[in-house]
Each structure stands twice: as C-alpha cells, then as structure tokens.
Amino acid sequence: MARPKDYVGPLVIVWKTSNRSNSPIKIKKTPNYSLDYFLQIEATIPGIPKDAIILELGIGKNLFEIWKTKYKIND
Numbered sequence: 001m002a003r004p005k006d007y008v009g010p011l012v013i014v015w016k017t018s019n020r021s022n023s024p025i026k027i028k029k030t031p032n033y034s035l036d037y038f039l040q041i042e043a044t045i046p047g048i049p050k051d052a053i054i055l056e057l058g059i060g061k062n063l064f065e066i067w068k069t070k071y072k073i074n075d
Helices: 035-039 063-070
Strands: 011-016 025-030 053-059
Touching: 011 035, 011 063, 025 063, 035 053, 053 063
Parallel strands: none
Antiparallel strands: 011 025, 011 053
C-alpha cells in the first residue's frame, strides 16, 4: 500500500553562498523535491547555486520553523 501524500513532508534546506562568516544564511522549503534527488551530483534546485554550502538538510514540516529560529533568519 502506498503512503499518503501528506506523510512525506517538504524538503528544507539551510545554506549560505560562501565560507565567510559574514555571508547571509538562507533557508528554503521545497515541497516538490525529494532528498534523494537533491543528493545527486547533477541535481539543482532553483534559487540555490551549485557552489552553495549546505548547513542543514532534512524532511519535515517543523524543521523550517526550528532552523529559522536556530540560525536567526528573519523573513
């Protein structure tokens, strides 16, 4: 039996553009991509550059709010 659609949560990515300490940390929630797709070498998600430094990557509805407070991101 297949899992219901709401069982799988959105993919949440926390990233920054460079290794510098003053580079802004950004967060993106993408409901259309799976974790396996993102981990492929050739995978790209619109809005995230290929050379971005990934800080956190996970699947879940609550991760967006948890990581937003952890990294002090104001949107």
